[in-house]
Amino acid sequence: MNARDSKSLRTAPLETPSDLKSNAVRDIAGALNMLLADAFALYMKTKNFHWHVSGPHFRDYHLLLDEQxxxxxxxxxxxxxxxxxxxxxxxxxxxxxxxxxxxxDNDAEFVTPLDMLAELRQDNQQMVTSLREVHDLCDEHGDVATASLIENWIDETERRVWFLFETTRAGESARGA
Incomplete structure (x- = not known):
């Protein structure tokens, strides 16, 4: 390979071949990028709260947030x-x-542990809604592989919502008091 051929390889566009129509690629890739941006924002907020959680349930919340x-x-x-x-x-x-x-984002100096968990629950619920919307888009374009991945992400996100909800719910003993 000569220098000219090498240069043309480096400057070639990043167009992976696909049998999806160009509008499907544009729409689905754009939607995936928005999901990805949300995932990074949610990751950072979850780590922020993991690093800054305090109080009597510190260990449990710290480990839960790290896992999530x-x-x-x-x-x-x-x-x-x-x-x-x-x-x-x-x-x-x-x-x-x-x-x-x-x-x-949440750049507050202090957030109470229950407010952290409630905010993350809402953010994860928002993520579920976004994931379902992208799943519908994939269905419209016949992209079953992306839809299949999204189904797993929905399940994982719904699990996070469930755990965050149950963690912040008042227990039976609190109701009887």
Missing amino acids: AAQIYAATDDMAERARKIGGTTLRSIGHIARLQRIK
């Missing part, structure tokens, strides 16, 4: 790689994430 953050982070690579597999591109920077994220 790891699960969220684990999904990010699959989201980005799915966008690439279908012929799209994906996020390139923190700034790109900031432009696309819909889950709001």
